[in-house]
Amino acid sequence: MTGIDLSLFAIEVGEFGPVSVAGLSTRGGGVEGVRTVVAPSGIAWYNPEEMTVCCGASTPISELRARLSEAGQFVALPDFGTVGGALATASNSLFRLRHGPIRDSVLQIRLVTAQGEVAQAGGPTVKNVSGFDLCRLLVGSHGTLGFIGEVILRTRPSLGAVRWFTGTDDPFVIRRSLYRPSSVLWDGKTTWVALEGHACDVESEASRVRLEPVVGPPRFPPISSCVSPSDLRSVTSRMAPTSFVAELGTGIVHSSVLLARPCIDASVVTLQQRIKTTFDPEGRLNPGRAPWEVR
């Protein structure tokens, strides 16, 4: 199985001067006024029996999804944009509660470093603890430590059709009562529950927790904030019903404002900055972006 040739991408990134990366620009795109490069696109190979797929970073998520669904598999990515963009910004699927964050599905990343060299992080197999887990560092790094060129993701067999339900019990009680819901959403008034699995299991789970079928999911307000799942009730109690949609169990709140969060500890910021300086001493990758300031 041959991966994607990243040598041209490496030449474009080069060794000197500010450079930015963009995909479909659904998550803000490149840094304004800075030379922008685009990573390779396309699925290099897909091996359903190994549950692994390899693609270029700027492959549209829709293209990847279509290909995986042909073999009855999926990967826990959000609905829009490119694979690399979702990884760089650590954007997750609505079904994160069941399928986990995308960083748990990243097996290998080949990237272009600030020195313009192609490097490999992680490995191609579904299990690997060979050396430090640099893939974890790159997911959510907003292209400030290296530009993702190609990724190998772990796929999973589809669990069955998603069905949406609603219930009248307290949403937190509903979430606790369910074995493994794919999503539990609440807007202060209505609860939406997504269940996946064997049709009979979904039926019996829904009737056990007294859920009724409903159309879902709701439309999300534009801004997402993160809070501790155990603080969700108190945080949302200060918000007008229907002005937000909260993801129970994961702690993401969609609303029209960015909710205040505790500052990152000063020592942690120092460590983050030290990592940035060690990886990109001249600060040439996505200049001006400092993930520890984007809250």
Add this chain to the structure above:
Amino acid sequence: MSAPVRPVAPTALIAELTTALSPDRVRTSVTELEIYRRDASNIEGSAGIVCFPTTTVEVQACVRASVRHGWPFVARGSGTGLAGGATPLDGALVISTTKMNRILSIDTDERMAWVEPGVINLDLSRVTSRHGLHFAPDPSSQQSCSIGGNVANNSGGPHCLAEGVTNSHILALEVVLPDGEIVMLGGLEPECDAYDLRGVFVGSEGMFGIATRIAVRLTPNPPAVKTLLMAFADTGDGARTVSAIIAAGMLPAALEMMDAPITRAVEDFVHAGFPLDAAAILIVELDGQAHAVEADAQRAADVGWTHGATSVRIAANEAERALIWKGRKNAFGAIARIKPNYYLHDTVVPRAKLVDVLEQVYDIARRHDLIVMNVFHAGDGNLHPLLVFDKREPGVLDRVHAAGEEIVAASVAAGGVLSGEHGIGLEKRDYMSMMFSPVDLDLQARLRQAFDPTGLANPRKVLPSGSRCSDGMVAHGAGLWV
């Protein structure tokens, strides 16, 4: 092999530690230092001091004292590691977390717990089971390995096929960094840090600091479980069944394979009812909700039959199921009846290459005149060839190491990786270049440098010498890892 010369720890450092902790928790006697010179691997080093902090502040005091004296330090949990990750070198200060073993809190609503690093893996699941929850990573050593050690090694276990390894189950870490700062990495809220420092700390083998409090994710116990035991007259049929089960759209909770030699050894020891005439047996466990488990158990059994299974047995009850797992998890205890010593390997290959690499493993063992047994996480392609030997036989260790290196090389050549769950430590440090280019290794070294500019946290592990780190104080030959 003769023991390395033990450098003597500075008296001033010992005095400082004694003041910070208490005299009974700072040990320097020769007999005690002997115990701590290695982990569960065959690799020996030398400990200069062993101390037993009970709080984060005490761990901080140990780290600060060590750094002040320019002395290396190594965190150690239960010492069950198999790659020499906790083996101290050059008389390092061993910071044992065994006295930090409290479960601090359990949040059953949010399915998480705060624990100290010395909590034993199985103890956590036992305590949380009354709430219908467990900690998913389940290494075979789970009766004795610690959560802190699981974090350091990003440990796996049979049930990580569906649930993922330790990194997927850690929410936050309170860490004493190598400069003595106490920080919180990660958090209970999703995406709370910029760079995922929690994620890179997991699996950093004690080289990025010492975790002193750990927030773990707990997994609900499945409402239904079915365990199948399949026998095959041909190992290849068993391996093809593994791939076919995955290809059929099932993701079992566990897919474990044992070859004939290990099955016989275990059966003599545990009496688990394993078939003795099979070339390989496959344990397939399905868990989740009742209908899906029932349907998948039937489908998995059918896949087995169509791929040449000579028998398929579904565990009739919990006792039978427990016995199957007792057999699987005690495999390594059973081999002591054959030869006194063993060397357990750990590599991963693509599932489709399992048969091919297994055949190479048998061939390698034959050429080196060694007994090899295989018990492994087939679903992950995670091989565990077990070389058994008697180290009193002259020259046998050289053969064991030569065979081991060939097994690792064969796995990497088949598109695999160096380690699936044991880590790199000292054992595979010098193999890193089989898998990574100098540019790749340089990036890993940069990360190490950012976390530990002085290079005193567990020096000279993971990264081969010649990397940019300031770890390379003493040059060691390849013969160190015995």
